[in-house]
Amino acid sequence: MSTSETSTSASTSETSTAEARAHGPQRRTVLGGAAAVAAGFALAGCGSDDDKSDEPKDRKKGEKITLTFWSWVPGIDKPVDLWNSKNPDVRVRVEKVSAVDGAQYAKMHAAIKAGNPPDLGQIEYAVVPSFLIDNGLLDLTKYGVGDHKDKFIGWQWQQSVFGKAVYAVPQASGPMGLFIRRDLFDKWGVEPPATWDEYEAAAETIRKKGAWIETFSATNGNRFAGLAWQAGARWFGTQGDTWTVSIDDEPTRKVADYWYNLVRRKLIKTIPDRQNAWYKDVQTGAMASWLGASWGDALLVGNAPKTSGKWRVAPMPQWKKGDGAYANWGGSTTAIFAKSKYPKDALAFAVWLNTDPESIKLLIENGYGTPGAKQGYATSDLDVHKDFFGGQEYSKVFGAASQGVDTSWKWGPATDTLYQRLGDAFTAAIGDGGSFRSVLKKVQGQTITDLKEKGLKVEAG
Incomplete structure (x- = not known):
């Protein structure tokens, strides 16, 4: 289960829940170096x-x-x-x-x-x-x-x-998928988005209906890492005895630009996920979907019991239709x-x-x-x-997603600190209107400094 070394959890007045927990078909070995x-x-x-x-x-x-x-x-x-x-x-x-x-x-x-x-x-x-x-x-x-x-x-x-x-x-x-309120999607004529372009279009339609498709949670660096993972990012690597840091790489820039566009156009909320305001939106239908992980089923059940029977799980949207690229959170x-x-x-x-x-x-x-x-x-x-x-036999969706997780993704030292850095920088960018690309550049530099201070050899990837 994820939960949240870096994530937050919450309980609501309606019910209390326990705290909850990329690219392409090629499956290479993790930590090859x-x-x-x-x-x-x-x-x-x-x-x-x-x-x-x-x-x-x-x-x-x-x-x-x-x-x-x-x-x-x-x-x-x-x-x-x-x-x-x-x-x-x-x-x-x-x-x-x-x-x-x-x-x-x-x-x-x-x-x-x-x-x-x-x-x-x-x-x-x-x-x-x-x-x-x-x-x-x-x-x-x-x-x-x-x-x-x-x-x-x-x-x-x-x-x-x-x-x-x-x-x-x-x-x-925690292979990722898209939890959707099927009743609301059907009511508004929205199909589960197969691509990120379709996701943006769905966000436009849902916003016109007075609801939101999702939130971009600035403090959830764990999920953002999953989105970058799906796009083909490689945040950490090794060359000999040296760590390489590539948070500001092209795949991650693509992801950052995408979500910045949704935020800039006000098609998506920016409240923290899995806290009281977010749970209220999930309970009331003000938020019609959630990009979550396989452990999220218990989280929704525990916090929005009155919505029972209305949810379904769809595959994570793809950058290119049919890619079969997924992520782990x-x-x-x-x-x-x-x-x-x-x-x-x-x-x-x-x-x-x-x-x-x-x-x-x-x-x-x-x-x-x-x-x-x-x-x-x-x-x-x-x-x-x-x-x-x-x-729905929803575990099949997550099972297929697990098979599409790019296993060449490598975690590096001080990832918990990295998530905090991302959270601070994204929060600041949302507050002052700064670009999400600037977040990547800033956190890249901070992470290199953090690893050097721990006595590790490190350079930009």
Whole structure:
């Protein structure tokens, strides 16, 4: 589930919800330059094990221990309770952390710095590299994580692989689609847009009817990254032991220009998504669609129950009709922190949580995205809110989108900071009428500076 290392979540007076979580058919391997990436991290001291004062150890036979697990996943308590009922010697205690504006990551980094992090934490794919900078995560290879590789979808597994090291166990991803109010689209004679040109035309029609097609949420850098991903952007790369930063590349400029045009023409709102005003618009029909991820089904169900039966899911619009290019928004891992005293037990729990059929069933019921596991569920199991979507087998849309995600996209260090930079710059641009292209140029420079300050070699891509 995504949620929001960088995203915001909200609850409304109507109902409360748990916080929720590119280009072309070619599917290349993520982190193809992983060895170089690992070398780049090493420049900042990553992987150092000089501190022997608190080394991991094996649990003695019959010894009872408690592992701490920080997470924001809705309903995570249920699978954890199931684990505890089956494993009385290795209990897991969940501590819920806020996923608003990256609060959970700030808390995790602070705990690492203080020397008292939890044993396990939910960390989104995009920010795993950030934790490697401060030696926060444990390399799981020597604890047998490789024995479980084939249990997980390849590209999700690779998101936490750097060189030969594996730093987390996949949980779920968030392939993107277009949630639409089918009743309103039909009423206004609007077809689900197959292209971004058609999306703009639909925005014009819907605005004339007094509603809005969507919002451009300035603070949601995570979703903007997904839109750029679909267009063929490559924000991060490696050349030898040097990181390259290309946020201000042509595909991202195309995306920025597109949304700037919608904002400039007042065809789209600019309120933050997944906050109270946005939920009210979703509940009332003032907003007729949402470019969201697979985990968004639970978010809509939880916050707009009176709209049940009126929603459908359509594929994400394409830059060119028939391209089949999609994107991913969010997705999480279960990571083990470097200070965990019982890494073998922590790893056993992380693998069980994300592969055991009973656990997956509980996670699906509470809306956590598209599972990272290859087995343990059927595609139809993901249609847990089928009635809300008018009987549509909507998971098929997200399944097809997952196959079209360009897996050559690479996350870089300090992505959580990058999202904050984007949020600040987009908010300022909307406020003063500045171009969105200027945002890219500014954030590109800031990101290069941020990485250099972390001791990494970096240059503009």
